[in-house]
Amino acid sequence: MRVLTGSDVLKKNFDSSVVTIGNFDGVHRGHAELFRQVKAACVQRGLPSVVVTFEPHPLAVLAPKNAPPLITTFAQKKALIAETGVDCLAAIDFTPEFSRMPAEAFVRDILMGCLGMRHIIIGHDYAFGKDRQGNQKTLERLGKEYGFTLEDISPVGEGRTIFSSSLARRLISRGDMPAATGILGRYHVISGTVVHGREIGQTLGFPTANISTCNELLPPDGVYAVMVAVDGRILQGACNIGNNPTFEGGARTIEAFLLDFSGQLYGHEIAICFVQRLREVMKFPDVAALITAIQQDVATTKSILAAADQSLIKPLFSPERIGE
Ligand SMILES: Cc1cc2nc3c(=O)[nH]c(=O)nc-3n(C[C@H](O)[C@H](O)[C@H](O)COP(=O)(O)O)c2cc1C
Ligand SMILES: Nc1ncnc2c1ncn2[C@@H]1O[C@H](COP(=O)(O)OP(=O)(O)O)[C@@H](O)[C@H]1O
Incomplete structure (x- = not known):
């Protein structure tokens, strides 16, 4: 897996790709399913897969008091994502300045311009960018304007449990290791x-x-x-x-x-x-x-x-x- 960090993310890295984006703390079973679907879309289109993430976690920069203790370090996250077989991990330096970038500029200049995004797959409730402007609706509109397609996957879970980093954190914090294992898949x-x-x-x-x-x-x-x-x-x-x-x-x-x-x-x-x-x-x-x-x-x-x-x-x- 190619890993792009710092200013390398901001170069022209790919002509075309399938992208997914998130914080992916813990790289749990829901994330694994998202990556599986990204890889399937890549096979169909003959394109490389790019996982975009932010480092450090945006909340650690914007609201440290509300930032959760993370399940994985960046190094551990990198190792887990590499195991899923995606082609590239692009970790964007998350700074206060970056947080002010409007969603549209981020999509056009970074996701499309630097990472070649032609198709994006996101989790059901994912939003990014200044004031969470980069939600499903905005992405659909920008897709029509700039020529990429969007797919959002339904919540992944088991029974009545939806896999999420926050649920895994709660379970670990209360010492319920078997339940946490059930979410993380490890x-x-x-x-x-x-x-x-x-x-x-x-x-x-x-x-x-x-x-x-x-x-x-x-x-x-x-x-x-x-x-x-x-x-x-x-x-x-x-x-x-x-x-x-x-x-x-x-x-x-x-x-x-x-x-x-x-x-x-x-x-x-x-x-x-x-x-x-x-x-x-x-x-x-x-x-x-x-x-x-x-x-x-x-x-x-x-x-x-x-x-x-x-x-x-x-x-x-x-x-x-x-x-x-
Ligand atoms: C399986 C296990 C259970 C332990 N349970 C307790 C405990 O309930 N209360 C306690 O005071 N220390 C407990 N200890 C910690 C010992 O007090 C500790 O290993 C000892 O102070 C050694 O410290 P050191 O690594 O600084 O030498 C436990 C250690 C082990 C390995
Ligand atoms: N079975 C073992 N499990 C863990 N550490 C062991 C074991 N056998 C030897 N060691 C060594 O002994 C050290 C721990 O001894 P301990 O008296 O608890 O000292 P410390 O207070 O420095 O941890 C460990 O750091 C490790 O190097």
């Missing part, structure tokens, strides 16, 4: 570098890899059964997110005890895939009680992960940090 993943902690873990018999992460949306504090990608391997793990209340003065950490592992991980990049929440974080009366609880967590983790669907594990790293 386990929610956060990645990061293993950093030093207080070195208490090894004294308990449960060393934990603590990570520093760029991912914004974390599941709530608690203990989780996870699958962890480490140096090209996928290992089972029990993950704790919280401030370790049994020990005074701890900062909030994300840490995973890896089953069937021993070795040194400081500085390594790992990706933690959340399968299921086991329990709340608790303040135990003493270290022995904490150890008994962790032993129980490990046993529960093993039985849950024995039934985990391996195909839902997507070890998504934030490759800006590892040079991809």
Whole structure:
């Protein structure tokens, strides 16, 4: 997949193409269906597919207080979109100045002029541009004027659930990992570098890899059964997110005890895939009680992960940090 960023998006890149446009946070199953339809339209027309997105997320620039914590980093989004087999991802630098560009100029100069748009496929409720002027009606009118066609796809979902980034965010925020997995079509993943902690873990018999992460949306504090990608391997793990209340003065950490592992991980990049929440974080009366609880967590983790669907594990790293 070709990736266009910064001023490269604003050059003449394609003579003709099929375009779709959105924020695509989480690249969930609804997005996947949209990309499938874009590729089908491309085969029919013999044209390349271009996914247009904005980076950073427009709300992070225009109304940071209302901006949601994102499910995926840009690097993770890029990896997921590349997997769908589209030809090009064009990430437009979203600046306050860009946000003032009228929808018509954006369509004519960027989508058509730089990206060669001949056909655009959008989600059922998508709108873009200054004051959300770029809605379905405007696009239809501009299509007639400038000579491109528009298709909008119906909401994608299952039963009464419509797949959306905001629903996935709500589910992750409340720790309902199986429901979030159902929307994303994969386990929610956060990645990061293993950093030093207080070195208490090894004294308990449960060393934990603590990570520093760029991912914004974390599941709530608690203990989780996870699958962890480490140096090209996928290992089972029990993950704790919280401030370790049994020990005074701890900062909030994300840490995973890896089953069937021993070795040194400081500085390594790992990706933690959340399968299921086991329990709340608790303040135990003493270290022995904490150890008994962790032993129980490990046993529960093993039985849950024995039934985990391996195909839902997507070890998504934030490759800006590892040079991809
Ligand atoms: C599966 C698991 C569950 C945990 N649950 C709790 C808990 O409920 N309460 C708590 O205070 N600490 C809990 N811990 C965190 C330990 O206190 C923590 O691993 C220890 O403080 C090590 O910190 P360190 O990485 O800074 O050495 C848990 C750790 C693991 C691996
Ligand atoms: N099974 C394991 N799971 C996680 N980390 C492990 C494991 N075995 C060894 N380690 C190493 O031990 C370190 C964690 O030990 P710990 O005492 O918890 O120290 P820290 O407080 O620095 O996290 C990890 O960062 C990793 O390098």
